[in-house]
Every structure is written in C-alpha cells, then in structure tokens.
Amino acid sequence: MEPPEPLSGWAPQSPAQTLPEHPLLLGRYRVVETRGTGGFGSVKVCWDIRLERRVAIKCLPLSQAPEASASTLSEALDEARITSRLTHPNIVTVHDFEVENGCAYLIMEFVDGLTLAELMARVEGGVLTYDESAHLLDSLADALDYAHGQGVLHLDIKPSNIFIDTTGAVKLGDFGMASLASAAGWEGARGGTVGYMPPEQLQCSLVDERTDVFSLAVVLYQALTGTSPFAAKDAEASLKKIVRGAKPLSKVEPELAGPVSDGLTRALSADVGERPTSAGKLAQTLIPYLGDEMEGRQSVASLLSQASGETGPDEQAWDDAARVSLVERWPWLPGAMLRATSALTCAGAAARMAPATAPHLAALLPAGALVPVCALALATAGAALPEAGGALACVLAVMAVAAPGVYSPAFLVAGVVGLALLGWRANTAGAGRLVHAALLLPVALTSPVGGVALAGGTLRPKPAALTAAAGAALQLLLARTLGAATGVDVAYAALGMLASPAAWVVVAGTAASAWLCALVSAGGGTGRRCVGQMLGGAAAIAALALARRVENGGLWAAPAASDIAVAVVCAVLVMIATLTLGPVCQPREDD
Incomplete structure (x- = not known):
C-alpha cells in the first residue's frame, strides 16, 4: 500500500x-x-x-x-x-x-x-x-x-x-x-x-x-x-x-x-x-x-x-487578519492590568484602614510613616500575589475593627468580621484573581457600590453577588467603626448597622446588581458585557435611592453624588477594559 x-x-x-x-x-x-x-x-x-x-x-x-x-x-x-x-x-x-x-x-x-x-x-x-x-x-x-x-x-x-x-x-x-x-x-x-x-x-x-x-x-x-x-x-x-x-x-x-x-x-x-x-x-x-x-x-x-484570485486568501481576509488587538500585540497587558488593579485596591484600602491600627503598630512604625508604609506594603503584595495582598488587606480590616482594645467588645465584633470574611472566601474559592479587589474596592472608594462593576464583570453570578454584598457590608461597618474611641462604641456602631433597614437594602441591592451584571455578561461578547455593566450600574444606583427612601421614612431622595459617580465611573472603566482587552468574565455557573 x-x-x-x-x-x-x-x-x-x-x-x-x-x-x-x-x-x-x-x-x-x-x-x-x-x-x-x-x-x-x-x-x-x-x-x-x-x-x-x-x-x-x-x-x-x-x-x-x-x-x-x-x-x-x-x-x-x-x-x-x-x-x-x-x-x-x-x-x-x-x-x-x-x-x-x-x-x-x-x-x-x-x-x-x-x-x-x-x-x-x-x-x-x-x-x-x-x-x-x-x-x-x-x-x-x-x-x-x-x-x-x-x-x-x-x-x-x-x-x-x-x-x-x-x-x-x-x-x-x-x-x-x-x-x-x-x-x-x-x-x-x-x-x-x-x-x-x-x-x-x-x-x-x-x-x-x-x-x-x-x-x-x-x-x-x-x-x-x-x-x-x-x-x-x-x-x-x-x-x-x-x-x-x-x-x-x-x-x-x-x-x-x-x-x-x-x-x-x-x-x-x-x-x-x-x-x-x-x-x-x-x-x-x-x-x-x-x-x-x-x-x-x-x-x-x-x-x-x-x-x-484563486491562489490565496483575498485581500479582505488579509486585512481582517492584520487587525491586532492590544492583548495580541502585548500579551502581558491583561496580567499587568490585573496586578495594577489589585495593587491600587489594596493600597487604597490600606490607606483608609491603617490609621485605626496605630495603637497596635506604634512600636513598629512612627505615626507619620504608618499609612504610606502599609499602603506600599499591601500594594506590593497585591501586585506580586493578588490573593495574598487581598488576604493581608482583610487581616488589616479585622485589626482596624479590633483597634479600640483586645479585651473590649470591639474584639468580639472583629472576630465576627473575621469569620464572615473566612466564610465569604470559602464560598468564592476559585472565583478568580480579582475577587479580593472586588471585595476591597468599596472600602478603598468609600462607597458601598464600588465593587459592583468589577465583581459583575469578572466573576460568575453567585460569587459576584456574595463579593459585592460582603464588600458593601464591610464598607458600611468600617464607615461606622473606624475612629471609634472605645470598644463599646464599636459594638454599638455594629449593632446600629445591623438594625438599619437602609443598610440591609444597600447590601441586598449591591448583591442583586452584581448578580444581574454577571448574569447578563456571562457567556456573551463585549457588547453583552457592556450591557451587563450598564444594567448593574443602574441597579446599584436604584438600590442607593431605595435605601435613602427607607432611611427618610418613605420620602424619595437622590443618592449621594459621590456614590453615583463611583457606580458610573467603575462601570465605564470595566467596559473600557472589556472593549480593549477582551472579556474576562468566567463561565456561568449552572447552579
């Protein structure tokens, strides 16, 4: 033969x-x-x-x-x-x-x-x-x-x-x-x-x-x-x-x-x-x-x-092939953007939380160097190992809550926060390398809706909802407890947040917004992902407006301009990244 x-x-x-x-x-x-x-x-x-x-x-x-x-x-x-x-x-x-x-x-x-x-x-x-x-x-x-x-x-x-x-x-x-x-x-x-x-x-x-x-x-x-x-x-x-x-x-x-x-x-x-x-x-x-x-x-x-005309591809085929995306021209760019996002988020969160940890770190660092050193350390960790940098930032958040005293009610609140973060991480394991950044963005941007766009654009629906909710809750808690003079003040602040219907509306609204964004984005092209970002951002702003109505006894009021700006800018930035670098959303879960 x-x-x-x-x-x-x-x-x-x-x-x-x-x-x-x-x-x-x-x-x-x-x-x-x-x-x-x-x-x-x-x-x-x-x-x-x-x-x-x-x-x-x-x-x-x-x-x-x-x-x-x-x-x-x-x-x-x-x-x-x-x-x-x-x-x-x-x-x-x-x-x-x-x-x-x-x-x-x-x-x-x-x-x-x-x-x-x-x-x-x-x-x-x-x-x-x-x-x-x-x-x-x-x-x-x-x-x-x-x-x-x-x-x-x-x-x-x-x-x-x-x-x-x-x-x-x-x-x-x-x-x-x-x-x-x-x-x-x-x-x-x-x-x-x-x-x-x-x-x-x-x-x-x-x-x-x-x-x-x-x-x-x-x-x-x-x-x-x-x-x-x-x-x-x-x-x-x-x-x-x-x-x-x-x-x-x-x-x-x-x-x-x-x-x-x-x-x-x-x-x-x-x-x-x-x-x-x-x-x-x-x-x-x-x-x-x-x-x-x-x-x-x-x-x-x-x-x-x-x-x-019969010897090879036509000129249109060659023209189409010659269109090179940024990722194809610079394959390292997505990784660099991921590390930069992680580094900036960790640094921003550290800058906000570090002052509260001054009593614990006073023996190691002078007061003037505390914030820049912590921000630089977490930024470096976040750039080198995004998961490790995010974990350190979570530890810093627990330390910030416990700052008023180890033997005070603040320590109990910090323990609950730590357990909650461990539970969140257990339920988002393998979700992606930006999951910590999506959790910490609300803290870094001082807005509970700061993580909606990133979580909805880079995670599957379930971990996106959990991450956005956890980030919003952590931001609302830190907004009330950072700078508290005593452990009792920390405990009362935490109880006040738990008793606030408006806070629950914000947490639930951010979770729903991120879930909607991820659901629409999952499995689609860049156009569908941009639509998901727009829907997620609009839902987040609506959740903030609903929370203001609950807080004002049934009277509608516009959300804070800073929160609206955060929701819009974050959504736009994720859309720009999607259009230039390509989709980064992970496959949709079946559950």
Missing part, C-alpha cells in the same frame, strides 16, 4: 477552508486558512502579527508516532532546523522552526501561486511546453545545487512540493520534511513519495545528491509527457518499473530525441553510477537542447495570471 502522501503547503489542494475566526498559533500567527489537511499534517496560511507578514506554517503531529524513539525524533528535528538556514531565490524560505505540544511547526514564506501539480492539472494533457520545462529544470537545479552544497538533501521532490508564484518564479519547498516524517514513523521508506523515489531510497539504502537528481528527472519527464513513469500502488511495484526503465522520451516526444532523451534516460537509471553527479550537470546537459528558460518563465507567469 502506498504510504500517505505528505502535504504540500502553500497553494490549495482543494478549495481552501476559510476559518470563521482567526485564532493565534504559537502566540503570534493568525490563522487565515487551513489547506491540504490530510496525510500526516496540515498547512495553515497565517498572518504574522509580530513582523506583519504572510507566512505558511506546516504542522506535523509528532505525538501520533509513539513508536518513534526520542533520539530518532531529535535527529530529525535537528535536520529540520538545519534546512531552515537555506536561503535561495528558488527555495521556499523557512523563517522559523518550533516544537510545541507534540507538534513540529515549520514557519515558511507564503508563496502566492500554485503548486506544479496544480499548474499541470490546469493545462491541456498535463504537459508543459519545452520552454516552460527548461525554466522549471533551471530553477530546480539551482535550488538543489545550493542545498547540496550546504549538505542538505531534499528526498521528496515531486510536483506538489514545487511552487510557482505569480511572477513565474519556481521555488522548491519542504526541505527536511521527508526525513522528519520518516523518523516520526509516517513512512515505511526513507521519507519521499512512491513514484518519485529511486531504488536506494525505496530500499532504505545509502542516499546522496544523485537521489534528488533521480526525483528531479522524474518530475521533468512528467512535465514533458503528462505521465509519471514509475507511479505505482506500492514501493515494490514502483521498483519493478524503475528496473525495467522508463519509456524513452524520444518515443513519446520525437522532437526531443538526442541529448535530451539520452540525458534524461541516464538520470532515471536504477544504477546510481549512471546518473549525473549533480542537478546542475543534468541542467547543463538538457537545457541547451530543450528550450529558452526566460521565455518559459514569461509563459508560466502568464498561466498564473489566469488563476488570479
């Missing part, structure tokens, strides 16, 4: 499949089209967002060859890396080589054109003119002589690995892929494709430059006659045909009798010693009697111009 034919890569074997989205491959290549899926890999036409150029990426899944030894794969990958150093106008340029997640990736130049196989399929009888064949031979011989001079064999020369761009330039691609495929366990022979391999390659014997000369001669014979002389169902059948010999070219094309026919017969010989020692010598023997290579290039370019 004939081994699977390796994929050719930069012109479609069948109608290209345009992807509905443009994912990034290897973190920098926007996939525009996937072509030629099958065989032992695939080719993806991509836009390099970093260097802003068109590339083709050949993907070879190494993980599907478990029988291949690590040393064998390592040697093959080393060979593929060596081929990436080849620089020649008639060789497809390899820009880079990567191995990631069990796949080898060859990043190459994108050739806007057709393969030789596709070109021959378009012309009558699958035959090129003598001039076109001369141009083909001249280009490929130059490419092979250069590669052989660098110590690199191709070992898989065939029409589908030969590319012709819209200017008529011929380029040889897939250097090193045949050996890599063989080492990965995809081919029974030493790489290559049955019908184009000479006996020594079919029999896994010693190969050299004359192996590539044989394959080049097969391609030229096919271009001149429209038939592949040694095509067969398997390696054994192909070997028998090679030993028997190809039909002399003079009998198929009488005009080529003489040097061309004789030279091609020697190059197709089963005996390695009969073949020319280099591709260049083959070209020197045949081209003077074959045709004018310059005329051939112009003719090929004319044929390619007739395929305009």
Whole structure:
C-alpha cells in the first residue's frame, strides 16, 4: 500500500477552508486558512502579527508516532532546523522552526501561486511546453545545487512540493520534511513519495545528491509527457518499473530525441553510477537542447495570471487578519492590568484602614510613616500575589475593627468580621484573581457600590453577588467603626448597622446588581458585557435611592453624588477594559 502522501503547503489542494475566526498559533500567527489537511499534517496560511507578514506554517503531529524513539525524533528535528538556514531565490524560505505540544511547526514564506501539480492539472494533457520545462529544470537545479552544497538533501521532490508564484518564479519547498516524517514513523521508506523515489531510497539504502537528481528527472519527464513513469500502488511495484526503465522520451516526444532523451534516460537509471553527479550537470546537459528558460518563465507567469484570485486568501481576509488587538500585540497587558488593579485596591484600602491600627503598630512604625508604609506594603503584595495582598488587606480590616482594645467588645465584633470574611472566601474559592479587589474596592472608594462593576464583570453570578454584598457590608461597618474611641462604641456602631433597614437594602441591592451584571455578561461578547455593566450600574444606583427612601421614612431622595459617580465611573472603566482587552468574565455557573 502506498504510504500517505505528505502535504504540500502553500497553494490549495482543494478549495481552501476559510476559518470563521482567526485564532493565534504559537502566540503570534493568525490563522487565515487551513489547506491540504490530510496525510500526516496540515498547512495553515497565517498572518504574522509580530513582523506583519504572510507566512505558511506546516504542522506535523509528532505525538501520533509513539513508536518513534526520542533520539530518532531529535535527529530529525535537528535536520529540520538545519534546512531552515537555506536561503535561495528558488527555495521556499523557512523563517522559523518550533516544537510545541507534540507538534513540529515549520514557519515558511507564503508563496502566492500554485503548486506544479496544480499548474499541470490546469493545462491541456498535463504537459508543459519545452520552454516552460527548461525554466522549471533551471530553477530546480539551482535550488538543489545550493542545498547540496550546504549538505542538505531534499528526498521528496515531486510536483506538489514545487511552487510557482505569480511572477513565474519556481521555488522548491519542504526541505527536511521527508526525513522528519520518516523518523516520526509516517513512512515505511526513507521519507519521499512512491513514484518519485529511486531504488536506494525505496530500499532504505545509502542516499546522496544523485537521489534528488533521480526525483528531479522524474518530475521533468512528467512535465514533458503528462505521465509519471514509475507511479505505482506500492514501493515494490514502483521498483519493478524503475528496473525495467522508463519509456524513452524520444518515443513519446520525437522532437526531443538526442541529448535530451539520452540525458534524461541516464538520470532515471536504477544504477546510481549512471546518473549525473549533480542537478546542475543534468541542467547543463538538457537545457541547451530543450528550450529558452526566460521565455518559459514569461509563459508560466502568464498561466498564473489566469488563476488570479484563486491562489490565496483575498485581500479582505488579509486585512481582517492584520487587525491586532492590544492583548495580541502585548500579551502581558491583561496580567499587568490585573496586578495594577489589585495593587491600587489594596493600597487604597490600606490607606483608609491603617490609621485605626496605630495603637497596635506604634512600636513598629512612627505615626507619620504608618499609612504610606502599609499602603506600599499591601500594594506590593497585591501586585506580586493578588490573593495574598487581598488576604493581608482583610487581616488589616479585622485589626482596624479590633483597634479600640483586645479585651473590649470591639474584639468580639472583629472576630465576627473575621469569620464572615473566612466564610465569604470559602464560598468564592476559585472565583478568580480579582475577587479580593472586588471585595476591597468599596472600602478603598468609600462607597458601598464600588465593587459592583468589577465583581459583575469578572466573576460568575453567585460569587459576584456574595463579593459585592460582603464588600458593601464591610464598607458600611468600617464607615461606622473606624475612629471609634472605645470598644463599646464599636459594638454599638455594629449593632446600629445591623438594625438599619437602609443598610440591609444597600447590601441586598449591591448583591442583586452584581448578580444581574454577571448574569447578563456571562457567556456573551463585549457588547453583552457592556450591557451587563450598564444594567448593574443602574441597579446599584436604584438600590442607593431605595435605601435613602427607607432611611427618610418613605420620602424619595437622590443618592449621594459621590456614590453615583463611583457606580458610573467603575462601570465605564470595566467596559473600557472589556472593549480593549477582551472579556474576562468566567463561565456561568449552572447552579
């Protein structure tokens, strides 16, 4: 059975499949089209967002060859890396080589054109003119002589690995892929494709430059006659045909009798010693009697111009792929924004709570340095480890409540606050790295609705509601207890908050607002998330207005301007972050 034919890569074997989205491959290549899926890999036409150029990426899944030894794969990958150093106008340029997640990736130049196989399929009888064949031979011989001079064999020369761009330039691609495929366990022979391999390659014997000369001669014979002389169902059948010999070219094309026919017969010989020692010598023997290579290039370019619009993605597809988001251009930006948000929130909360802890920290820090030192310490912790910085801020909040005295009622209130925070954390574990920031924002901004936008925009509905409620309750409690002179004052302040219907309305309203925001945002795009922020902000302001009505005995009154400003500004900032950095809301819970 004939081994699977390796994929050719930069012109479609069948109608290209345009992807509905443009994912990034290897973190920098926007996939525009996937072509030629099958065989032992695939080719993806991509836009390099970093260097802003068109590339083709050949993907070879190494993980599907478990029988291949690590040393064998390592040697093959080393060979593929060596081929990436080849620089020649008639060789497809390899820009880079990567191995990631069990796949080898060859990043190459994108050739806007057709393969030789596709070109021959378009012309009558699958035959090129003598001039076109001369141009083909001249280009490929130059490419092979250069590669052989660098110590690199191709070992898989065939029409589908030969590319012709819209200017008529011929380029040889897939250097090193045949050996890599063989080492990965995809081919029974030493790489290559049955019908184009000479006996020594079919029999896994010693190969050299004359192996590539044989394959080049097969391609030229096919271009001149429209038939592949040694095509067969398997390696054994192909070997028998090679030993028997190809039909002399003079009998198929009488005009080529003489040097061309004789030279091609020697190059197709089963005996390695009969073949020319280099591709260049083959070209020197045949081209003077074959045709004018310059005329051939112009003719090929004319044929390619007739395929305009069929050789690659249209310009609109490239324009769409070239649109690079901030996150794609600077992948570190979301992480930096997360850490900055955590740091600023921890610093703001510390600045508000630190003065109350002065009795406990007086022995360690002078009064004037207390606030800046605490703010800097928590900001640093919040930037380095957002969860740790948030936890320290929660500890500071408990200390601030207990400040009037360890043996006073304030200590009991602080204990209840600590237990409540532990319960909140237990119910929001795994909710996200911004959960502490959403809890502490109301404290830092001195507004109970300060955490609605962040919690609703970054958390699932349940943890968003719990976090917004906990943040509002903590802010309302600290607003009443910070600066209390005695532990009794702290206790009365806490009881007063618990007895206040308006405070309960605010806590419940912020929870409902964050839940609504997260519910609308979950699973949607940026537009839906912006709508969620607007609804959440409006609900928070409505909750504040309702609390004022309850507090005023049934009379409606506008909420404090500062609270309205906090709700609006926070919602706008989260919307801006969503539009520029992309959605950060976690998947919606089913419960």
